[in-house]
Amino acid sequence: QKEVEQNSGPLSVPEGAIASLNCTYSDRGSQSFFWYRQYSGKSPELIMFIYSNGDKEDGRFTAQLNKASQYVSLLIRDSQPSDSATYLCAVNIGGSQGNLIFGKGTKLSVKP
Amino acid sequence: KAGVTQTPRYLIKTRGQQVTLSCSPISGHRSVSWYQQTPGQGLQFLFEYFSETQRNKGNFPGRFSGRQFSNSRSEMNVSTLELGDSALYLCASSGDSRYEQYFGPGTRLTVT
Numbered sequence: 001q002k003e004v005e006q007n008s009g010p011l012s013v014p015e016g017a018i019a020s021l022n023c024t025y026s027d028r029g030s031q032s033f034f035w036y037r038q039y040s041g042k043s044p045e046l047i048m049f050i051y052s053n054g055d056k057e058d059g060r061f062t063a064q065l066n067k068a069s070q071y072v073s074l075l076i077r078d079s080q081p082s083d084s085a086t087y088l089c090a091v092n093i094g095g096s097q098g099n100l101i102f103g104k105g106t107k108l109s110v111k112p
Numbered sequence: 113k114a115g116v117t118q119t120p121r122y123l124i125k126t127r128g129q130q131v132t133l134s135c136s137p138i139s140g141h142r143s144v145s146w147y148q149q150t151p152g153q154g155l156q157f158l159f160e161y162f163s164e165t166q167r168n169k170g171n172f173p174g175r176f177s178g179r180q181f182s183n184s185r186s187e188m189n190v191s192t193l194e195l196g197d198s199a200l201y202l203c204a205s206s207g208d209s210r211y212e213q214y215f216g217p218g219t220r221l222t223v224t
Contacts (some may be wrong), residue, residue: 010125032211033210034212034213036215042200042217043200043202043215043216043217043218044155045215046200046212046213046214046215048213049212053209054121088154090155092211096143096160096162096167096168097143097145097160097162097211097213098143098144098145098157098160098161098167098168098204098206098207098213099145099157099160099163099168099170100145100147100155100156100157100204101157102147102154102156102214103154104154105154112120
């Protein structure tokens with residue numbers, strides 16, 4: 001059973017702090033890794049994707065991938081109250097594009 | 113570019129009925145995937161279509177089926193509805209040779 005694990009939270013950080021979200025996956029064959037943000041009552045929105053070991057930065061977001069440890073993380077710098085949402089980690093285990101396995105998400109709360 | 117669209121947005125059905133949901137992908141995207149999201153199970157992959165062919169299927173009963181048309185629009189059908197089928201049904205599309213998936217707003221199905 002291929003799995004993606006995330007702490008459910010809630011993770012609470014003060015405004016302006018760095019939020020660190022973590023995800024582990026079970027399938028060593030996993031090739032592509034994604035972070036989605038989902039506001040309550042809305043659909044998931046893709047915010048970051050990473051395919052190679054190392055860091056990938058996009059604005060206030062940094063995704064980190066360590067395939068040897070089967071670990072992917074998302075850092076949000078200068079957290080804002082508008083970042084309060086559930087963050088979903090998703091993994092494509094290879095083959096076709098369309099089959100993502102999702103973690104159950106980490107709820108992030110940024111306090112003003 | 114317009115995003116992924118789904119219709120209807122909300123649906124209430126009775127146990128035993130069947131339902132058809134529709135999805136139009138981002139223009140130029142030929143891969144369409146369907147997911148079910150519930151509070152208990154999170155986001156779970158249903159199936160993926162590419163160029164009118166089912167390319168991948170998740171672990172759902174045969175009551176769940178889908179199809180894709182030549183214009184890449186996709187429909188999913190659930191027959192003999194059960195209370196447990198109440199969920200948010202999400203459609204996502206991907207561009208050719210790309211693994212990033214973009215979600216539509218979803219269809220909220222309630223089975224009574």
